[in-house]
Amino acid sequence: MKTDTIFYALFQSAPGIFFELMGQSPELAQNYDFRSVEVKQTAFRLDGVMLPERLDGTVYFGEVQFQSDEQLYHRFFAELFLYLKQFPETHDWKGLLIYPRRSLQPKSSRLFEELLAGERVRQVFLDELEAIDRLPLGLGLVKLVVEPEQSAPEKARRLIERARTEEDVGLSRQAIVEFVETIIVYKFTHLSREEIEAMLGLSELKNTRVYQEASEEGAQKRQREIVATILSSRFGNLDQGLLNVVECLANKPSSEFMAALLTDSREALIERFDR
Template sequence: MKTDSIFYRIFQTDPGILFELLGQSPDIAQGYEFKSVEIKQVAFRIDGVLLPTPEAADQTVWFVEFQFQRDTLFYQRFFSEIYLYLKLHPETVDWHAVVIYPKRSIEPDYPQVFRANLVSDQVHRIYLEDLDEPSDSLGVGLMQLVVANSEDIVTQANAMLSRAQKQRQTNPKIAAIMELIETIVVYKFPQLSREEIESMLGLSELKQTKVYQEALDEGRQEGEQSGILKGKLEGEQSLILRLLTRCVGDVSPKLQSQIQSLSLDQLESLGEALLDFTESADLVKWLQEHQTR
């Protein structure tokens, strides 16, 4: 499941959800736009940044990162990105940073050099495993849905769709939230057919909705078995390359080509192994060993 893109869409649809997770009023998000920001000089990309519009009363910039893979150098990279952004944008008035983890075990041990950042009121860490109580907020419910197991997700999704339907006439964002609920379920069950997902959620004509079309475009749904396999393979390749960029830096075109020639099983093995990579040489060595096999 492409958690980065899912979270990006969630916060782009309703930035107020971020402040709900922090125990604050979602109204704070008024006057903000949620964007992905690239720092081109060093090819850094921050998952999401809440940028205040020029007329907003509060000009605080919020940096948001979704960290679903263990990365021993995560905080080095994260704070480097933030301070480089501040250097390139000296007009920034104030800033806060939020890191979202699925569970505490994913968070790396952080070196003492970052203790001032991590104990300050500017840096917030959210662990989705703590959201174990049902919430009346559809936004918080979306976050719970992302990390729900396959046994619970259908029940949770149906309950959320039912609540959303009741609010549809009074909340203009409800239609987008309902699509996000369906998107998450589609990604959670890539092996199921359109008819099976429709039946689970009590929907009709899922194929005609925006969510189904987007999932199809990303290679996650529909088609004969060969088509499903191809889509899943492409999705895994994209995810692996993104993770490798974070772990070892830019991946050369030659290495990208080798990765694209791997089987689905090999890609899954690489996805587990790369968490221990620290440089490109680790990737080269792994490819040499596994492509030979």
């Protein structure tokens, strides 16, 4: 189960959930951008970094650990401090370590006692969070990841129902449904997508015009983000010509343009798609 992918997608879509896990106000998310950051000289990639918009803001480092790893602290702090070395203008930092249960926490090491005992690093054990029904909607999504199989379908249906009236996580109802469905798919790998939809009562919902329109809009948004990321990695900041390419490609299937995105020059892309 690739749980880290689910968490990082959640944090990117609704960064307020990250701050709720930190024990802080989700309102802080308005000033942050969640992304992965490459530390170039050593080819390290930090998968979860919450970067502030202001230079005097705190940088948050996140790590999701669902397997036993006694070297976790060594790796986490080594990569963290390597980042601080390469970005010395960083004003302040904090860390968030997420485990499904306390037994996966590495054994205490005196090398990191001061860091772990202070307020810089927060360690969260998902099975020790309150029951899903008592948690805010965003944290309920997080807790669903570790919910036992026998109770997960019922809890998932309740989250979907709550999404009708609760919008405090920064996610649309359609996005919440997609996250719930994804989590359940990972839990019940032996079931087909149709069986999952029937389990969660989604078949009727997905046939509604409102849901289909929202789903199409969400797909276009994700496509737009993918294209923009590829173009940014190749050409740096996007000028108006490349922004027009992004908008043009948002509605096209990836098979028609992915090769061109990776190989064509800036001028060729604009000539091909900016019409």
